[in-house]
Amino acid sequence: MSRVSYSEGMSLRIALLGLLTASGPASGYDLAKTFETSVAHVWQAGHSQIYPELAKMAADGLVAVEAEGPRGRKIYTITAEGSQELRRWMLDHSPSATYRSEESLQAFLMPLLDPREAIELLQRMKVHYETKLAQMEELRRNHPAMRRKGEGWGHFGVYALDLGIRRVRATLEWAVDSIADIERRL
């Protein structure tokens, strides 16, 4: 079992390899669109990042230009080497522990506010997460069988969506309980 260490910044490559595996050959333009509607909840990238990355990946033999379409359209396919790379990352790579979020920073600094202000802030957060949760749950409702044959998946990986919903729900509960906690001490 070959121990390979992956640098943090492999993830864009991996996401692209994943999409190419799931939806078959596609152009950079296609991939950018797919990014917006599927992986976006989990990883973001614009075309200005995707085009050069695909070029580098082609140079590294992970993808290949299968054909060239009408207006300079280049269709990329994943190579055997690319598939191998993707599999290795999925199986061997432990996600880096570095975590960063503005919400958590606000949570951390919460004691600096006086109780009334903290409650106000938490209430805004609560509303935000409620709408977010509703959106995600609707997304799931609209795609009960998200793995379509041929297509690979609908709008969002089932597992990732489930994970996302659980996390948002946990955050929402945190906000609600924190409000109650602060009000009790008021």
Add this chain to the structure above:
Amino acid sequence: MSRVSYSEGMSLRIALLGLLTASGPASGYDLAKTFETSVAHVWQAGHSQIYPELAKMAADGLVAVEAEGPRGRKIYTITAEGSQELRRWMLDHSPSATYRSEESLQAFLMPLLDPREAIELLQRMKVHYETKLAQMEELRRNHPAMRRKGEGWGHFGVYALDLGIRRVRATLEWAVDSIADIERRL
């Protein structure tokens, strides 16, 4: 009420202003240490980032060099302007929605693996989150009253720690349930 828009990258400034508020005047060195033991779970920064940032903040009038100690040690204090900035960020700033995590990307790409492999991956994740959860819960047990007078807080903001625990727990439950789900379909 002055509407100010904050760029994404204000957070390091805010974290530093927060620490200076909570623990009083401190040097860049001190702040770097405090970062490791407190904010680290929520925001990371090394000294190579902190020193230049403090210099810029001083130039912007958010902090001031209060005194110079033994070996070139510079002690920074937060200014009135700095406090105001911090308050504004806490109250007016809605955290950016951009979310990015390698774990979620693995979750997203999970369907690419065959069931056995997916279970293996999920089991590794499960173990990882169990230990992480245990560590966080111990941290909370050791600091039941985390806001100490004078010091500001112990090792971790109470609210942020609570939020972190809830999220890890949610992730753990996701892993457990996903394993069960896949096994049922096997």
Add this chain to the structure above:
DNA sequence: GTTGGCATGTAACCGGTTACATGATTTT
């Protein structure tokens, strides 16, 4: 023929990471 979507790229900038570099003071 003009508008709008398809399609690809480059450049400037910014924040974060790693590594390099230096020197003063305290401890052993």
Add this chain to the structure above:
DNA sequence: AAAATCATGTAACCGGTTACATGCCAAC
């Protein structure tokens, strides 16, 4: 005298964001 730790900085690099720039093709 040597080692450890205090203390501050700089430089190179890399990934991500925003904005700039160009040209093709289809539809109206």
